[in-house]
Amino acid sequence: MDVIEKLHLNIGLMMNRDKSKAYFSKSCKNKSELASILGVSISTMLTRYLGLPHSISDIKARYFAPLIDKCRFRVEGWMLQKLSFTGRAEFIKSVAQYTVLFGLIC
Numbered sequence: 001m002d003v004i005e006k007l008h009l010n011i012g013l014m015m016n017r018d019k020s021k022a023y024f025s026k027s028c029k030n031k032s033e034l035a036s037i038l039g040v041s042i043s044t045m046l047t048r049y050l051g052l053p054h055s056i057s058d059i060k061a062r063y064f065a066p067l068i069d070k071c072r073f074r075v076e077g078w079m080l081q082k083l084s085f086t087g088r089a090e091f092i093k094s095v096a097q098y099t100v101l102f103g104l105i106c
Contacts, residue, residue: 001037015040071096 008014021043022035035042074095083091 004038067096 004015015038017039020038020040022031022038022040023043024031024034028034031042071092075092
């Protein structure tokens with residue numbers, strides 16, 4: 001907790017205990033005690049981050065369908081046909097980055 005408190009004091013980020021969960025490796029022996037110290041609940045599997053499935057392996061294109069749909073929705077109203085190919089690519093890239101950065105796919 002001291003490390004988290006120092007993080008808060010130094011850069012202003014604060015942990016939201018209502019939204020936070022702890023994920024532990026299989027070899028961790030003090031899961032309950034650590035979660036209690038942090039004031040968070042224990043979760044066995046990290047399923048989504050920023051609306052996308054979180055997986056170490058076996059990433060499939062269909063996992064990104066919500067992101068693609070959200071970006072397509074945001075881009076459709078624009079006059080993309082008047083932009084060059086490079087302009088369209090940059091525009092779509094910026095919409096995708098904005099969508100992921102601000103968690104708009106949740």
